[in-house]
Amino acid sequence: MDLIYAEATPSGRGGVSVVRISGEGAKSVAERMAGPLPKARHAYLREILDGDDLLDRALVMWFEAGRSFTGEEVVEIHLHGAPVIVRRLGQVLRAQGLRMAEAGEFTRRAFLHGKMDLSEVEGLGDLLAAETESQRLAALRMSHGELARKADGWRSLLIRASALVESSVDFADEDVPEKVPDEVFGLLDEFKAELDFQIGGYAAAERVRNGFEVAIIGPPNAGKSSLINRIARREVALVSDIAGTTRDIIELRLDLRGLAVTLLDTAGLRDARDELESRGIDRARHRAEAADLRLHLSPHGKADSSLWQDGDLVVASKADLHPHVDGLSVSSVTGTGLDQVLDGIFDILSQKAAGAALISRERQLNALLAARAVIEDVHGLEAELLAEAIRQAAASLDHLLGRIGAEDYLEVIFTSFCIGK
Ligand SMILES: Nc1nc2c(c(=O)[nH]1)N(C=O)[C@@H](CNc1ccc(C(=O)N[C@@H](CCC(=O)O)C(=O)O)cc1)CN2
Numbered sequence: 001m002d003l004i005y006a007e008a009t010p011s012g013r014g015g016v017s018v019v020r021i022s023g024e025g026a027k028s029v030a031e032r033m034a035g036p037l038p039k040a041r042h043a044y045l046r047e048i049l050d051g052d053d054l055l056d057r058a059l060v061m062w063f064e065a066g067r068s069f070t071g072e073e074v075v076e077i078h079l080h081g082a083p084v085i086v087r088r089l090g091q092v093l094r095a096q097g098l099r100m101a102e103a104g105e106f107t108r109r110a111f112l113h114g115k116m117d118l119s120e121v122e123g124l125g126d127l128l129a130a131e132t133e134s135q136r137l138a139a140l141r142m143s144h145g146e147l148a149r150k151a152d153g154w155r156s157l158l159i160r161a162s163a164l165v166e167s168s169v170d171f172a173d174e175d176v177p178e179k180v181p182d183e184v185f186g187l188l189d190e191f192k193a194e195l196d197f198q199i200g201g202y203a204a205a206e207r208v209r210n211g212f213e214v215a216i217i218g219p220p221n222a223g224k225s226s227l228i229n230r231i232a233r234r235e236v237a238l239v240s241d242i243a244g245t246t247r248d249i250i251e252l253r254l255d256l257r258g259l260a261v262t263l264l265d266t267a268g269l270r271d272a273r274d275e276l277e278s279r280g281i282d283r284a285r286h287r288a289e290a291a292d293l294r295l296h297l298s299p300h301g302k303a304d305s306s307l308w309q310d311g312d313l314v315v316a317s318k319a320d321l322h323p324h325v326d327g328l329s330v331s332s333v334t335g336t337g338l339d340q341v342l343d344g345i346f347d348i349l350s351q352k353a354a355g356a357a358l359i360s361r362e363r364q365l366n367a368l369l370a371a372r373a374v375i376e377d378v379h380g381l382e383a384e385l386l387a388e389a390i391r392q393a394a395a396s397l398d399h400l401l402g403r404i405g406a407e408d409y410l411e412v413i414f415t416s417f418c419i420g421k
């Protein structure tokens with residue numbers, strides 16, 4: 001594989017810029033510029049030379065093939081963080097025949113050399129995209145192989161089951177119908193329970209990864225836009241005392257005490273006065289129905305019964321104008337009650353988040369559903385068919401970890417990566 005390089009740190013001015021080189025010969029490329037680098041994984045402060053020209057004084061280290069992030073020989077040059085220095089180094093490297101890496105190419109090489117499986121690559125992608133603590137934690141677990149280790153455990157169950165089935169075939173008396181040992185079904189039931197647990201917790205994990213949706217709904221002029229503005233601490237939605245101001249849905253991405261949440265401001269619910277308002281209300285209803293939680297907002301703290309779902313939150317608005325009512329109330333003018341409303345949302349969503357599985361992508365879900373489907377009705381199957389079902393379940397696990405069929409998927413995932421990762 002050819003030698004590639006890229007800036008690993010974000011481009012621009014900063015304290016330090018790291019340029020990474022990967023591929024066979026990376027070390028000699030670096031030694032030509034920086035002098036001898038005797039020990040792998042040791043940082044050397046060196047003058048980086050372009051011929052006789054001093055390019056920078058930098059920290060340089062190398063990693064031997066097989067013991068690096070990509071699995072190839074890797075060099076890191078930690079330069080002063082000025083774009084002009086990075087640019088100059090790039091020129092020198094290209095002059096030596098190196099090529100600038102594509103987005104995700106270092107990680108792709110790590111995958112190709114078995115340093116990471118597909119779930120770890122996905123976890124790394126999530127980690128780089130994480131905006132909140134819960135996203136960071138879930139991504140970190142995934143990128144450190146937690147799902148991969150689980151899947152290896154399941155694979156061991158299948159291997160044991162498969163060995164038991166084989167032995168029942170091998171030693172069966174020709175005249176007596178072979179009997180599959182009960183233990184096989186015990187193992188498969190155990191596997192099935194693990195799959196069910198992950199499949200059952202997929203939706204919550206997906207929400208943690210992509211964010212929960214909370215729709216603020218209520219009659220016109222209830223103060224929905226004012227509330228979302230107060231939470232955003234800026235004017236994301238227009239506020240007016242004209243009923244029916246909000247028509248389209250306005251989204252606000254929030255880090256709510258570590259959870260990623262999208263708040264939706266929606267059109268006030270009433271019999272629409274015109275076509276445009278009517279379309280806005282339809283939209284509001286659809287999004288509200290599909291949301292993870294509805295916050296019913298109105299001056300008197302009444303819920304909209306046509307959109308009510310168990311566990312919804314009811315909040316009285318304009319608390320500065322109205323006497324205290326039972327339950328939650330908020331004033332977007334004074335801010336009274338705002339923390340309690342946010343706490344209320346957080347409590348409900350964090351309960352949902354607590355049910356999160358490890359799998360959080362549709363691709364992962366599909367792999368597990370496929371495994372689940374082939375072992376659904378195995379009880380009483382004869383040995384040959386049973387062995388085949390177990391093989392197929394194991395193949396689904398191979399899909400999960402990208403041992404089969406990863407190529408197309410990698411293309412998709414790496415387009416979301418930066419150059420240098
Ligand atoms: N300077 C620097 N910092 C970094 C990275 C990096 O590449 N360079 N990372 C890049 O993402 C992350 C750390 N991840 C890394 C993962 C594996 C290896 C590595 O060398 N693995 C070898 C050796 C393992 C060992 O000796 O324990 C291997 O897996 O064989 C290095 C960094 C975050 N910080």
Ligand SMILES: Nc1nc2c(ncn2[C@@H]2O[C@H](COP(=O)(O)OP(=O)(O)OP(=O)(O)O)[C@@H](O)[C@H]2O)c(=O)[nH]1
Nearest residue numbers: 221222223224225226240241244245246268318332
């Ligand atoms: N006193 C007081 N007035 C408020 C409060 N919240 C909103 N208002 C006022 O109520 C009116 C309607 O507020 P909006 O936030 O536009 O209400 P909305 O629910 O988004 O209205 P639609 O877009 O018509 O559905 C505006 O005049 C706001 O200034 C509040 O907490 N206290």
